[in-house]
Amino acid sequence: xxxxxxxxxxxxxxxxxxxxxxxxxxxxxxxxxxxxxxxxxxxxxxxxxxxxxxxxxxxxxxxxxxxxxxxxxxxxxxxxxxxxxxxxx
Numbered sequence: 604x605x606x607x608x609x610x611x612x613x614x615x616x617x618x619x620x621x622x623x624x625x626x627x628x629x630x631x632x633x634x635x636x637x638x639x640x641x642x643x644x645x646x647x648x649x650x651x652x653x654x655x656x657x658x659x660x661x662x663x664x665x666x667x668x669x670x671x672x673x674x675x676x677x678x679x680x681x682x683x684x685x686x687x688x689x690x691x692x
Contacts, residue, residue, distance in 0.1 A: 613669040618658045619680065626687065627655045633683045634676065646672045 621627040631652040641647050646663035659676060663669035 611664075613663050613666055615661045615669055615673060616658060617661070617673065617677075618656055621655045621657065621684075624655045626684070627652060627657055629687055630680055630683055631657055634679055637676075637679065648672055648676060 619627075619630075621630060631650060634650065638648055638650055645665070646661070646668045648662075649660045651658045651660075661669055661672045661676070663672055
């Protein structure tokens with residue numbers, strides 16, 4: 604008897620272009636703790652900083668999972684950037 608389990612992983616790459624390398628570095632460092640402590644085995648995220656660009660890789664086992672992951676990280680990024688501009692960092 605042959606048994607096969609196929610798992611599909613959804614992946615998304617999103618690259619953010621920030622106004623400067625300094626702002627990109629600030630955002631990357633603010634989000635890094637979330638990247639290092641991912642409690643869910645069903646979804647994961649990674650990020651790469653290069654100059655004024657941050658590229659995120661999101662992976663999840665379901666479409667709903669990847670949507671939630673992307674929404675969370677983009678909302679965190681938006682909040683961090685708004686706070687940085689408000690404080691004129």
